[in-house]
Amino acid sequence: xxxxxxxxxxxxxxxxxxxxxxxxxxxxxxxxxxxxxxxxxxxxxxxxxxxxxxxxxxxxxxxxxxxxxxxxxxxxxxxxxxxxxxxxxxxxxxxxxxxxxxxxxxxxxxxxxxxxxxxxxxxxxxxxxxxxxxxxxxxxxxxxxxxxxxxxxxxxxxxxxxxxxxxxxxxxxx
Amino acid sequence: xxxxxxxxxxxxxxxxxxxxxxxxxxxxxxxxxxxxxxxxxxxxxxxxxxxxxxxxxxxxxxxxxxxxxxxxxxxxxxxxxxxxxxxxxxxxxxxxxxxxxxxxxxxxxxxxxxxxxxxxxxxxxxxxxxxxxxxxxxxxxxxxxxxxxxxxxxxxxxxxxxxxxxxxxxxxxxxxxxxxxxxxxxxxxxxxxxxxxxxxxxxxxxxxxxxxxxxxxxxxxxxxxxxxxxxxxxxxxxxxxxxxxxxxxxxxxxxxxxxxxxxxxxxxxxxxxxxxxxxxxxxxxxxxxxxxxxxxxxxxxxxxxxxxxxxxxxxxxxxxxxxxxxxxxxxxxxxxxxxxxxxxxxxxxxxxxxxxxxxxxxxxxxxxxxxxxxxxxxxxxxxxxxxxxxxxxxxxxxxxxxxxxxxxxxxxxxxxxxxxxxxxxxxxxxxxxxxxx
Ligand code: SF4
Numbered sequence: 001x002x003x004x005x006x007x008x009x010x011x012x013x014x015x016x017x018x019x020x021x022x023x024x025x026x027x028x029x030x031x032x033x034x035x036x037x038x039x040x041x042x043x044x045x046x047x048x049x050x051x052x053x054x055x056x057x058x059x060x061x062x063x064x065x066x067x068x069x070x071x072x073x074x075x076x077x078x079x080x081x082x083x084x085x086x087x088x089x090x091x092x093x094x095x096x097x098x099x100x101x102x103x104x105x106x107x108x109x110x111x112x113x114x115x116x117x118x119x120x121x122x123x124x125x126x127x128x129x130x131x132x133x134x135x136x137x138x139x140x141x142x143x144x145x146x147x148x149x150x151x152x153x154x155x156x157x158x159x160x161x162x163x164x165x166x167x168x169x170x171x172x173x174x
Numbered sequence: 175x176x177x178x179x180x181x182x183x184x185x186x187x188x189x190x191x192x193x194x195x196x197x198x199x200x201x202x203x204x205x206x207x208x209x210x211x212x213x214x215x216x217x218x219x220x221x222x223x224x225x226x227x228x229x230x231x232x233x234x235x236x237x238x239x240x241x242x243x244x245x246x247x248x249x250x251x252x253x254x255x256x257x258x259x260x261x262x263x264x265x266x267x268x269x270x271x272x273x274x275x276x277x278x279x280x281x282x283x284x285x286x287x288x289x290x291x292x293x294x295x296x297x298x299x300x301x302x303x304x305x306x307x308x309x310x311x312x313x314x315x316x317x318x319x320x321x322x323x324x325x326x327x328x329x330x331x332x333x334x335x336x337x338x339x340x341x342x343x344x345x346x347x348x349x350x351x352x353x354x355x356x357x358x359x360x361x362x363x364x365x366x367x368x369x370x371x372x373x374x375x376x377x378x379x380x381x382x383x384x385x386x387x388x389x390x391x392x393x394x395x396x397x398x399x400x401x402x403x404x405x406x407x408x409x410x411x412x413x414x415x416x417x418x419x420x421x422x423x424x425x426x427x428x429x430x431x432x433x434x435x436x437x438x439x440x441x442x443x444x445x446x447x448x449x450x451x452x453x454x455x456x457x458x459x460x461x462x463x464x465x466x467x468x469x470x471x472x473x474x475x476x477x478x479x480x481x482x483x484x485x486x487x488x489x490x491x492x493x494x495x496x497x498x499x500x501x502x503x504x505x506x507x508x509x510x511x512x513x514x515x516x517x518x519x520x521x522x523x524x525x526x527x528x529x530x531x532x533x534x535x536x537x538x539x540x541x542x543x544x545x546x547x548x549x550x551x552x553x554x555x556x557x558x559x560x561x562x563x564x565x566x567x568x569x570x571x572x573x574x575x576x577x578x579x580x581x582x583x584x585x586x587x588x589x590x591x592x593x594x595x596x597x598x599x600x601x602x603x604x605x606x607x608x609x610x611x
Binding site: 020024068083086091140151 | 301318324328372
């Protein structure tokens with residue numbers, strides 16, 4: 001197991017994830033205060049590979065993507081929730097933070113050893129092989145995540161397009 | 175076997191717009207498509223300062239500068255060093271990138287349609303969570319973060335999961351003193367902040383048809399609080415009249431025909447509400463879903479009454495609040511702040527004597543900007559302040575100190591509470607017919 005479960009409740013909003021008062025300080029400062037309103041000491045507690053598990057409507061609120069950026073910055077392997085607010089969900093994928101839903105997360109306990117397997121859409125809970133099946137991501141989102149988010153994905157695409165153009169020019173050269 | 179191609183299968187308004195934008199004859203809810211964007215709107219906060227570094231990183235320019243609208247509203251009036259610097263950067267970018275720019279003219283969601291940029295049937299992406307406001311005009315408009323917006327500006331494309339439609343039908347007619355804001359607070363309470371399931375919320379029914387464009391905008395705006403991706407209303411004669419006045423390109427009018435959800439189209443949920451039975455609503459701190467009829471609210475003294483935001487300070491919001499305030503003074507110790515949503519709406523309100531009513535009552539008038547709704551500026555709520563506000567959301571700490579408490583209500587309820595010094599029912603302050611503006 002490479003990480004632990006950190007369990008939070010329903011309706012965690014973007015003002016909790018990226019508190020407005022620290023928005024000016026850059027991602028480092030912002031991440032240090034991530035979720036402190038609902039779980040004091042959260043930022044200090046996270047170690048890379050941990051999995052945040054939440055209830056319904058995670059990330060409700062504004063379109064500020066620092067909400068997802070802060071979680072990624074802290075090194076979380078991803079967020080698993082019963083449901084996500086739409087804009088947060090898109091932002092997380094675009095920044096390369098895995099976000100997955102599951103119909104039932106009642107077997108998850110705070111502090112338990114866990115590993116998130118994004119490609120297999122599984123949350124492994126113990127070394128004896130117990131796992132929770134997550135809803136698989138659509139293909140286009142898997143591609144985005146595998147590329148590391150939208151910006152690296154577009155870079156790849158533009159590079160391909162440029163290569164193609166150059167290739168064509170070469171072919172048409174007299 | 176012959177396929178009878180008599181009538182096309184019934185589809186929703188959302189399906190029609192997305193099918194056109196993705197160059198498909200038909201799209202099915204749940205499938206993922208790539209759509210061409212007709213318009214992209216950005217503001218000073220999530221716009222140039224965030225997207226330009228990404229565009230630089232990608233090494234590309236705008237997909238089409240004529241399809242990008244930039245509006246400054248979050249950091250207006252730029253009264254801090256940081257705000258002034260961000261506005262300067264925003265202005266510079268507008269010049270360099272040659273996009274339409276509305277600077278200090280009001281809040282983006284109000285300015286965009288007011289200046290004729292929106293048309294029914296468009297697919298529009300906005301760099302702000304209240305972008306569903308554009309749905310009031312029959313455009314499929316939704317909000318995205320800065321990275322995704324940079325992707326849109328670079329490619330002119332965005333992926334979409336074709337949404338299901340959640341139909342919210344309002345029958346009957348609203349009674350005096352009850353508004354679109356009250357409908358939305360009631361919906362947030364009934365369906366919850368995830369009731370929209372990130373699908374297309376669509377408002378319909380005779381009570382919706384009877385609403386003005388600005389009231390419809392309040393409904394679509396708060397589709398964000400319902401967790402919908404979009405908040406649609408089919409375009410009609412009211413839409414056309416508004417857009418014509420706004421100078422929109424009405425040449426496209428012919429293509430609006432049929433822009434509505436067909437009878438028998440597949441809707442995921444269909445809820446029916448009775449507008450006639452609705453009372454003014456207030457939402458207790460710290461969620462719009464904590465709503466109840468104002469008559470059931472506990473006795474709550476207020477320190478600050480705020481009439482502001484894209485949600486609650488458009489011309490009609492101001493007019494409705496002024497009808498309550500006319501000839502009255504603020505309650506003892508109450509501060510009334512009024513931040514008209516756009517310059518144009520404020521000018522119109524001034525010409526109609528509405529701004530004078532606020533001034534006579536003792537209100538302070540703030541810039542045409544997001545102001546404390548976004549948590550910015552000198553008027554941020556202090557420790558332990560209780561505020562009644564015409565804005566859309568009352569999350570903890572959003573408008574100021576974490577200890578401040580924000581109640582949400584319609585502009586009329588805010589005005590009534592400002593007079594009473596405590597949360598009050600606007601129906602106790604309604605003017606007689608002849609006294610309305
Ligand atoms: S007024 Fe408030 S809700 Fe509207 S765009 Fe500004 S910050 Fe957002």
